[in-house]
Amino acid sequence: MSDQKKMAAILAAIPWRCFHCDFITADPAEAAAHFGDRDDAEEFKPICKWWANMSADERLFQFQQALKDLEAERDQNDSHRTAIEGLQYQVDSIPQQIKSYKPFRNCSSIYDVFCVYDSMEGRALAAEESLAKTGDQ
Numbered sequence: 001m002s003d004q005k006k007m008a009a010i011l012a013a014i015p016w017r018c019f020h021c022d023f024i025t026a027d028p029a030e031a032a033a034h035f036g037d038r039d040d041a042e043e044f045k046p047i048c049k050w051w052a053n054m055s056a057d058e059r060l061f062q063f064q065q066a067l068k069d070l071e072a073e074r075d076q077n078d079s080h081r082t083a084i085e086g087l088q089y090q091v092d093s094i095p096q097q098i099k100s101y102k103p104f105r106n107c108s109s110i111y112d113v114f115c116v117y118d119s120m121e122g123r124a125l126a127a128e129e130s131l132a133k134t135g136d137q
Contacts, residue, residue: 021048 016031107113
């Protein structure tokens with residue numbers, strides 16, 4: 001095992017502990033919620049420090065803002081899910097669309113379609129060349 005993997009395993013085994021409020025957790029998501037998901041120097045304060053210094057009105061405002069942000073994220077996720085479902089439907093219908101064109105009925109992939117198309121194009125070019133030669137004579 002590499003040193004980096006050993007260090008990661010050791011750090012994963014150690015729980016987080018807040019020395020301000022004695023909050024302890026081994027769950028990374030809970031730790032991120034309490035301590036923040038990044039250490040940004042002077043602005044870094046665990047939730048127990050800044051939440052305790054807020055008035056009741058400020059807490060209410062922050063909570064309402066968090067709910068608004070969550071609802072906006074939920075709406076965006078729903079929009080993305082709908083778009084993904086639409087794209088999945090389109091992707092799922094491609095094989096049927098390919099097989100609906102007679103020359104591609106035996107194709108099972110886009111590569112097969114390109115091969116058939118390339119062959120068709122080659123035959124067309126050869127036919128044009130043949131017609132040009134017979135027209136010159």
